[in-house]
Amino acid sequence: MATIYQVSELAGVSLATVSRVMNNNVRVSEATRNKVLQAMEQLGYRPNSIAQSLASSRSNSIGILVSELHGPFYGEMLTGIEAEFRAAGKHVIIAAGHSERATEEDGIDFLRSRNCDALILHVEAVSDQFLVDLSKKETPFVLLNRQVPALADRCISLDNELGGYLATRHLLEQGHRNIAYIAGPMWKADARDRFHGHQRALTEYQLSADDALFFEGDFRETGGSKGLDALLASSRPFSAIVCANDEMASGALTAARELGYEVPADFSVMGFDNVNFAYYTYPKLSTINYPVSAMGQMAARWVLKQVYQQSSIDVQQIFNPHLIPRDSVAAATVT
Amino acid sequence: MATIYQVSELAGVSLATVSRVMNNNVRVSEATRNKVLQAMEQLGYRPNSIAQSLASSRSNSIGILVSELHGPFYGEMLTGIEAEFRAAGKHVIIAAGHSERATEEDGIDFLRSRNCDALILHVEAVSDQFLVDLSKKETPFVLLNRQVPALADRCISLDNELGGYLATRHLLEQGHRNIAYIAGPMWKADARDRFHGHQRALTEYQLSADDALFFEGDFRETGGSKGLDALLASSRPFSAIVCANDEMASGALTAARELGYEVPADFSVMGFDNVNFAYYTYPKLSTINYPVSAMGQMAARWVLKQVYQQSSIDVQQIFNPHLIPRDSVAAATVT
DNA sequence: TAGTATTATGTAAGCGCTTTCATTTATAGC
DNA sequence: GCTATAAATGAAAGCGCTTACATAATACTA
Secondary structure (H helix, E strand, O other), X not given: OOOHHHHHHHHOOOXXXXXXXXXXXXXXXXXXXXXXXXXXXXXXXXXXXXXXXXXXXXXXXXXXXXXXXXXXXXXHHHHHHHHHHHHOOOEEEEEEOXXXXXXXXXXXXXXXXXXXXXXXXXXXXXXXXXXXXHOOOOOOEEEEOOOOHHHHHHEEEEOHHHHHHHHHHHHHHOOOOOEEEEEOOOOOHHHHHHHHHHHHHHHHOOOXXXXXXXEEOOOOHHHHHHHHHHHHHOOOOOOEEEEXXXXXXXXXXXXXXXXXXXOOOOXXXXXXXXXXXXXXXXXXXXXXXXXXXXXXHHHHHHHHHHOOOOOOOXXXXXXXXXXXXXXXXXXXXXX | OOOHHHHHHHHOOOHHHHHHHHOOOOOOOHHHHHHHHXXXXXXXXOOOHHHHHHHHOOOXXXXXXXXXXXXXXXXXXXXXXHHHHXXXXXXEEEEEOOOOHHXXXXXXXXXXXXOOOEEEEOOOOOOHHHXXXXXXXXXXXXXXXXXXXXXXXXXXXXXXXXXXHHHHHHHHHOOOOOEEEEEOOOOOHHHHHHHHHHXXXXXXXXXXXXXXXXXXXXXXXXXXXXXXXXXXXXXXXXXXXXXXXXXXXXXXXXXXXXXXXXXOOOOEEEOOEOOHHXXXXXXXXXXXXXXXXXXXXXXXXXHHHHOOOOOOOOOOOEEOOEEEOOOOOOOOOOO
């Protein structure tokens, strides 16, 4: 592999000049620039990014920590992030945190040790305090889908409360009054926020959440099927179920079918997230859109702006969800 | 950030000694090792991986190029790869190729310029020749889900032909004789291989593929729905459809329902890949298992063995698919 | 045309490590 | 106790770049 030195020799200039044309910041005369470019071409020169990083103390790499690499959700997020950075010539290092405190902390450590210029974190299990402490260290980071009051300027998140509200309001508008709720793990902030939105919608209709119609699931399909079982076992009547995400809604749909119920004839089901398979369930799932790819992209832009000084970039920190009505919700039959 | 120099000073030894204890390869006396370790601890020292890379000309990073970051398939693959490398202290840089020749070549270039020690490529659009040429350059790579004869020792792939065979044989065993086929894009090798397997199974039953019952799809849901339309339009009778992947099978299922058909009562549907949503379709999709996570992991092991000299590792290059019978296939009604 | 301001290029000191080679110190053999 | 050998440590030269700072070349002013 050719080095900058050989290029400088061939072009008959100094190292510094070659470096300058590479980083075309300082003025170099057209004549020498061409000589250098030509020498590079001729040698098939490619700068050594490691050496560049060491000398400039900038690695041009961004660490991304997500809970999982698979699943319908994170893939979209990574897509948004990668596309943005790739266009900017930065590269993306990934790690999975598996929603466990130790693994998440470990992942952050791993990424930091890789000299990332910045981190994009989708963490669920580490404490706010841990993040606040982390913010005092040198590596800057943004948080995706998490609100830490002390770190508000680095949070990019969805208004989950609004989403929960919209889901339930949709059902209320369709005439439903006995609405069950299958929540996510309540230690997760987004699960709580969505539930709060649900409560707010109920309150607007002078209703309140019925404990017997509440089930705390795990954000996975099994949570939905178990939730449905539990709800049915409570023998409390309901005509609709709000699920805190699409996976659980899908689980509920499958379980309902296996138990001989028909959705939405027997009861309606709402999802949340609008992951791509929501369109392929039967019936097609009514849900709340989570613009996850756009949010991933925005996190990338935050980094470009804050860390790489691309000041012209605008960053939006709060995203609003919206309703996607499909076939799993029907009007309540008059009682 | 503390440097190795400060550690050496605090410990009262030379740089070289500190470096030795970090890479604990050369013998260092217990006494000095402890002094150094203690100094590191005290300073909260973390080696600068960039500097390590430059000095050792080894970046400990592996570039991964996949077609997409989202979708049920690649996520699984990345999970398998990341887990394996993370445990080995290597990190993973990702890029998307979007199944387009230019983007794939560009992505490879990008990864190479990042000084990756090795590449794991899931490429579909670049030519065999391009890969052969690439193999002559310094960066080693493995190919996932692709067979290039000249590069057989670096290919990790599924026996797609066998998978296609198993899918169709399953249908034949259930008594089906008029079997339609919705293929993937036939310029992709895996699509072709699966189809060849299909043909082989037919041949074993003294049947042959009927052109009127063949449709070339795009591996996406729309391919499945369009395929079903086309098949129906041909007015050739069939009692089963083999789809070359689960997405298309899911599309066919949805389209069938919308057209008033019932699966598997009116006709059976086979998928391929066993992506996770195959379990959540209605009816649950009978399919062929593609051990994609295991294969990703194996690609990582190939790298560990070939590039990082972990010679004790065993690598399996060809994986066998197997049948997952579920609810979308039923026995043919006697004619 | 000298004097000054600009612009273009070169010199050389790092960036924080690894690694070869030389040197010192410990261990063993007699 | 003295040499031969092995084990532990140190000195120093890079790895391939970036970036002050210094210097040379050119343009501009009066």
